[in-house]
Amino acid sequence: MSKSVRSTPHRRIAAWCAALAVAFSPVVGLTGAVAAPAHERTAPAADFTAQVRSIEHATGRVELTGTGPTGGSVAIAVDGAETLWTEVRDGVWSAGLRVGPGPRVLHVTSQVTGETVDLPVEVLGLLPPTWVPTIDPFARTITLEGSGVSRPARYVVTDDGEPVADVTAEAGAPWRAVLRDRAPGRHDIVVERVFDGTVNGIGRDSYELSGAAEVGTASASRETRRTTLAGRAPVGTTLRFADASGPVLGADGAPVVATTSTDTTWRAELPFPETVRFHRITVTTFDDGTPFGTTSALVTVPIAITGSVEELTDGSVRLSGTGEPGGVVALETASGTPVDGVDGRPITAAIGRGWELVVPRATLPGDVVVARQRVQGVEQGALRLVLPRLPVRPAPEHGPGAGPGVSTGNHRAAPQATAGRITAVPSGRLAYTGGDPSVPLGVAGVLLAAGLGGLAGARALGRRGAHRG
Numbered sequence: 001m002s003k004s005v006r007s008t009p010h011r012r013i014a015a016w017c018a019a020l021a022v023a024f025s026p027v028v029g030l031t032g033a034v035a036a037p038a039h040e041r042t043a044p045a046a047d048f049t050a051q052v053r054s055i056e057h058a059t060g061r062v063e064l065t066g067t068g069p070t071g072g073s074v075a076i077a078v079d080g081a082e083t084l085w086t087e088v089r090d091g092v093w094s095a096g097l098r099v100g101p102g103p104r105v106l107h108v109t110s111q112v113t114g115e116t117v118d119l120p121v122e123v124l125g126l127l128p129p130t131w132v133p134t135i136d137p138f139a140r141t142i143t144l145e146g147s148g149v150s151r152p153a154r155y156v157v158t159d160d161g162e163p164v165a166d167v168t169a170e171a172g173a174p175w176r177a178v179l180r181d182r183a184p185g186r187h188d189i190v191v192e193r194v195f196d197g198t199v200n201g202i203g204r205d206s207y208e209l210s211g212a213a214e215v216g217t218a219s220a221s222r223e224t225r226r227t228t229l230a231g232r233a234p235v236g237t238t239l240r241f242a243d244a245s246g247p248v249l250g251a252d253g254a255p256v257v258a259t260t261s262t263d264t265t266w267r268a269e270l271p272f273p274e275t276v277r278f279h280r281i282t283v284t285t286f287d288d289g290t291p292f293g294t295t296s297a298l299v300t301v302p303i304a305i306t307g308s309v310e311e312l313t314d315g316s317v318r319l320s321g322t323g324e325p326g327g328v329v330a331l332e333t334a335s336g337t338p339v340d341g342v343d344g345r346p347i348t349a350a351i352g353r354g355w356e357l358v359v360p361r362a363t364l365p366g367d368v369v370v371a372r373q374r375v376q377g378v379e380q381g382a383l384r385l386v387l388p389r390l391p392v393r394p395a396p397e398h399g400p401g402a403g404p405g406v407s408t409g410n411h412r413a414a415p416q417a418t419a420g421r422i423t424a425v426p427s428g429r430l431a432y433t434g435g436d437p438s439v440p441l442g443v444a445g446v447l448l449a450a451g452l453g454g455l456a457g458a459r460a461l462g463r464r465g466a467h468r469g
Helices: 009-023 438-468
Strands: 049-056 061-067 073-078 084-087 092-098 102-110 116-123 132-136 141-146 153-159 162-169 175-179 185-195 198-209 214-221 226-232 238-243 257-259 265-271 278-287 290-300 308-311 316-321 328-332 348-350 355-360 368-375 378-386 406-410 418-423
Touching: 049 116, 049 198, 061 102, 061 116, 073 092, 084 092, 132 198, 141 153, 141 185, 153 175, 162 175, 175 185, 214 278, 214 290, 214 378, 226 278, 226 290, 238 265, 257 265, 308 378, 316 368, 328 355, 348 355
Parallel strands: none
Antiparallel strands: 049 061, 061 092, 073 084, 073 102, 102 116, 132 141, 141 175, 153 162, 153 185, 185 198, 214 226, 226 265, 238 257, 238 278, 278 290, 308 316, 316 355, 328 348, 328 368, 368 378, 406 418
16 A cells, blocks of 8 residues: 655656666566655655556556545645646546556646655556467367566456456466366356556457267278277267268167267277168267267278189289278188298289289199188188199109109299109100000000911911912
């Protein structure tokens, strides 16, 4: 509270110097702008006081108040303005006046006692408070971050007229307010900056908190026969799913429902769509049973792998079929072991309009091979293919490298697989083919006997003709 001082030339000069020192100080708080130093405000017996109640910087209006002898008057003078008079009622007086921007000194004088109190003030040129918002609809928060002013100040934040935050910042320091547990929908935010006894600047803005869920994962697996959706949604909400047929039902016949976790994530497993290629699913967010937003997820259902086996004349096997374009087909044994080619790498084929592999029969397993489809590294179904029987070859006559006239090599019809030994014999001789010799030997004996019988008959007929002659 400011006390009255009797005005003298020396005291006026001292008060003026003190006022200028305070007015041009880089940081002037409300207490510093209220009145002159304490030794200048010592109250005389008349109990005359004066102080600054508030400064409205946008308009330059300064509100003063104080005490004094009842029935007396108080004169308020400031450089460049007319003197303002006000009456003391019940020992209390108040007055308001406009002051130009910058530092000023107000001279408040009691008509009864003649005492004067000098009050330094400074009117600032201010803009309304501004801030940078961060909207997180999933955490249900609105965060405001702004810069401060050259006075300690409070920032009172309301949302749709309801006070939701009240933060204090030191002189020149930034401020930050976090509005939590915001409901989905529109939010009208007002920020009032309060210092020097009144509101000095009001900022307004509006934000929309979407209640729609975010779908980060949308995939269908022919391996698991399930469709997986996952993403983020506002905390405390539940999600329901629908497609062209209506609500998506689980194995129990009830609609599938997912609940958002405290970390804003959610996940749902839906039945696999058997008859569609592109499955559109609508995800609706509910908050306490009220729908607050929808979003759509488009799931591409991978094409099922198909395949067939064809035995080629050169002894190779052609495996071919269809599948998901962009996918990869890999061959495995029935136990799941990858089938490697002659280079030691797994045998695979990229899927375009279809897929095809031509493999030497000897490279493949005995009876069955599995063609497994992968799309972007994810297994998307497999197919068992029955293979033609391996060719049966005669047992070799000699061990490896034993005996003359024996060589080994690759069959020309299957250059990637060892075809077994090929027996080489000198030219002019019939090569053993591996067939059973009993049949051709019997036929040769019959023909030889018939030839000899015919020759004997011809000689007998010749002799008989000679005798007749």
